[in-house]
Amino acid sequence: MSASPAPTPLPASTPAAARQAFLLGLAIAVVGAILFSAKAIVAKLIYRYQVDAVTLITFRMLFSLPFFAGIALWKAAQSPPLARTDRIRIVVLGLLGYYLSSFLDFLGLQYISAGLERLILFLTPSFVLLISVVFLKKKITGLEWAALATAYLGTVLVFFHDARAGGSNVLLGGVFVLGSAVAYAIYLVQSGELVSRVGPLRLVAYAMCVSSAACILQFFLLRPPALLLQPAGVYWLSLVNAVFCTVLPVMMTMVAVARIGPGTTSQAGMVGPVSTLFLGAAILGEPITGIQLGGTALVLAGIYLLSRKRA
Numbered sequence: 001m002s003a004s005p006a007p008t009p010l011p012a013s014t015p016a017a018a019r020q021a022f023l024l025g026l027a028i029a030v031v032g033a034i035l036f037s038a039k040a041i042v043a044k045l046i047y048r049y050q051v052d053a054v055t056l057i058t059f060r061m062l063f064s065l066p067f068f069a070g071i072a073l074w075k076a077a078q079s080p081p082l083a084r085t086d087r088i089r090i091v092v093l094g095l096l097g098y099y100l101s102s103f104l105d106f107l108g109l110q111y112i113s114a115g116l117e118r119l120i121l122f123l124t125p126s127f128v129l130l131i132s133v134v135f136l137k138k139k140i141t142g143l144e145w146a147a148l149a150t151a152y153l154g155t156v157l158v159f160f161h162d163a164r165a166g167g168s169n170v171l172l173g174g175v176f177v178l179g180s181a182v183a184y185a186i187y188l189v190q191s192g193e194l195v196s197r198v199g200p201l202r203l204v205a206y207a208m209c210v211s212s213a214a215c216i217l218q219f220f221l222l223r224p225p226a227l228l229l230q231p232a233g234v235y236w237l238s239l240v241n242a243v244f245c246t247v248l249p250v251m252m253t254m255v256a257v258a259r260i261g262p263g264t265t266s267q268a269g270m271v272g273p274v275s276t277l278f279l280g281a282a283i284l285g286e287p288i289t290g291i292q293l294g295g296t297a298l299v300l301a302g303i304y305l306l307s308r309k310r311a
Helices: 014-047 053-078 084-109 114-121 124-134 142-164 170-198 200-222 232-260 262-268 271-283 290-307
Strands: none
Touching (some): 014 114, 014 271, 053 084, 053 200, 053 232, 084 114, 084 200, 114 271, 124 142, 124 262, 142 262, 142 290, 170 262, 271 290
């Protein structure tokens, strides 16, 4: 009687594979946060051409729309039709995440510095955690709170001087950007609940098409069409804003949400204020002090603590 064949060995390290998948998702979230944060620098450069927030966001969405429309058509041809409730939720997400949030953000940037804008938007992880705890009854680990607190301290150190500076409209600008942070936190939480059914690329493509339509409609309701004629620099900067600060980071954010969840993705965005610091120095000529470097180290320590979380 012949011996039965030896059983096929199982994968050697399932926990290790899960760990690698988690770290990959975290890396995607961090790179997406850096690219997304760069929009504040690009916006400041565009504002030098005396362009207002309504026109700025319109150009951003006009250049972004072909990419998202192409992805939306591609995914629609490959996927079953969405349920009516999911279609409604996608419209709401599009209006919250990349219309209302982006518009309030760019509106606030007219009155405050890029550094202070980053500091206020850094409150987004707190709002995500609070929404998750209060409404979704999710538990937050001590390590997550430690990572959040460490990076908070670093960001406050980095941008403390920006918070004390500013003109008479700094409070108004701060309120606009705070509203942007709240809207984006709601978007992250709601997208986390929907992305598993719809898929990350399909969800973000549909939501961005909704947002683009809202931004373009807003422009034609509030501004004359002649404002579409701008210097070449506005077009080039808007193209950079669309491709590198919109299309790529929102795709990466959705992929990260699908891999590591909305809360961890939002916390990984802590690196955003630090990246804005160095981009501001390199592009806008803003100085970097020893306090800012110390704050940078704390933010990176927070990201490291987050990476130690179990997948």
